[in-house]
Amino acid sequence: MKNQSIELFIKKLMNDTKDPGKPAWNMEVLRAGKENRWNYIDGCMLTSLIALYEETKNKEYLDFVISYVDHYVNEDGVILGYDPTHYSTDDLSESRILFDLYKYTKNEKYLKAIELSYSQIANHPRTNAGNFWHKKIYHDQVWLDGLYMIQPFYTRYNTQFNKKEDYKDTLNQFKNVRALMFDEDKKLYYHAYDESKSLFWANKKTGLSKHFWLRAIGWYAASLADVAYYMEDSEGKKYLASLLKETIDGLLQYQDPKTKMFYQIVDLGTREKNYLESSGSALIAYAILKATNNNLLDASYKQIGLDIFNGICTNFLTDTNGDLNLENICLVAGVGPESNPRRDGSYEYYMSEPIVKNDAKGVGPLIMAYSEVIKA
Numbered sequence: 001m002k003n004q005s006i007e008l009f010i011k012k013l014m015n016d017t018k019d020p021g022k023p024a025w026n027m028e029v030l031r032a033g034k035e036n037r038w039n040y041i042d043g044c045m046l047t048s049l050i051a052l053y054e055e056t057k058n059k060e061y062l063d064f065v066i067s068y069v070d071h072y073v074n075e076d077g078v079i080l081g082y083d084p085t086h087y088s089t090d091d092l093s094e095s096r097i098l099f100d101l102y103k104y105t106k107n108e109k110y111l112k113a114i115e116l117s118y119s120q121i122a123n124h125p126r127t128n129a130g131n132f133w134h135k136k137i138y139h140d141q142v143w144l145d146g147l148y149m150i151q152p153f154y155t156r157y158n159t160q161f162n163k164k165e166d167y168k169d170t171l172n173q174f175k176n177v178r179a180l181m182f183d184e185d186k187k188l189y190y191h192a193y194d195e196s197k198s199l200f201w202a203n204k205k206t207g208l209s210k211h212f213w214l215r216a217i218g219w220y221a222a223s224l225a226d227v228a229y230y231m232e233d234s235e236g237k238k239y240l241a242s243l244l245k246e247t248i249d250g251l252l253q254y255q256d257p258k259t260k261m262f263y264q265i266v267d268l269g270t271r272e273k274n275y276l277e278s279s280g281s282a283l284i285a286y287a288i289l290k291a292t293n294n295n296l297l298d299a300s301y302k303q304i305g306l307d308i309f310n311g312i313c314t315n316f317l318t319d320t321n322g323d324l325n326l327e328n329i330c331l332v333a334g335v336g337p338e339s340n341p342r343r344d345g346s347y348e349y350y351m352s353e354p355i356v357k358n359d360a361k362g363v364g365p366l367i368m369a370y371s372e373v374i375k376a
């Protein structure tokens with residue numbers, strides 16, 4: 001089921017990105033006027049274009065990704081703006097596309113860049129329970145976002161290079177998140193967890209942040225779908241699929257009945273200033289559709305995913321005299337670090353972050369979902 005408006009929208013963003021240093025979909029870079037580097041926002045967009053190429057076989061998408069990535073990846077595999085000792089799960093996220101580029105081109109520089117990226121895994125700091133810190137600057141912390149940022153790359157590497165014994169590490173990290181960050185009453189995951197229980201935003205007893213942020217739960221759902229897809233272990237797949245079903249079932253309690261979308265703070269839809277948010281809703285649609293297309297969720301969930309996807313397109317993919325834009329995307333949200341007390345995880349904080357259009361944190365997941373929609 002192809003959607004001409006979405007394909008025109010994708011081409012608009014590609015046409016507007018003549019310079020990989022200033023991509024039209026990276027609002028954080030454009031707003032700050034800073035030099036672009038290897039990052040998860042671009043990674044989200046490029047991942048979506050690879051997925052679209054695989055479904056459509058339109059070489060325009062693959063050629064665009066190769067040209068874009070070649071701005072960053074040198075012949076020796078060094079990646080412009082990427083330092084593995086920075087120990088950021090966000091930084092590693094874009095590296096997942098290197099597997100696809102090597103598959104399609106057999107260019108050895110992508111393999112070298114994969115190995116450079118993998119070198120981060122060995123020394124990436126961890127909590128005592130074994131989870132990767134979200135970033136070195138976010139000590140002792142696990143964020144839902146980080147599971148999407150690092151685990152699909154890690155799992156793909158372990159599958160491709162026959163290190164399947166390391167699946168246990170990935171599965172253990174998901175088990176820890178389920179044990180520590182899931183609210184049994186509301187059936188939702190908190191955004192972040194501080195093992196030290198010392199940070200200003202964290203509950204001193206549980207270490208948890210205050211709220212259920214939609215996009216964080218969306219990243220988590222997408223990570224479950226992707227990691228299960230890449231993992232060649234039937235029991236591991238089954239466990240991840242069970243977590244995904246539980247996550248989706250929990251979210252559906254709070255779904256907006258009219259648009260089928262979800263709110264920025266999931267469980268507080270009627271509270272003042274809360275809004276239906278596109279990026280998190282798109283990630284949920286993607287996770288459901290990816291999982292149903294790969295027999296990880298029962299086929300009955302497929303219509304739920306389609307309804308969410310269609311709700312986003314109907315309500316927030318706007319067309320003004322042929323100018324297409326995806327609206328209602330939260331630019332960014334996080335907790336801390338200590339030097340940034342504004343990011344305290346309060347409801348007021350999440351409502352204070354800018355709402356933008358066309359950022360890849362929303363556009364990428366929408367295209368990823370679209371790639372699942374058009375599967376035969």
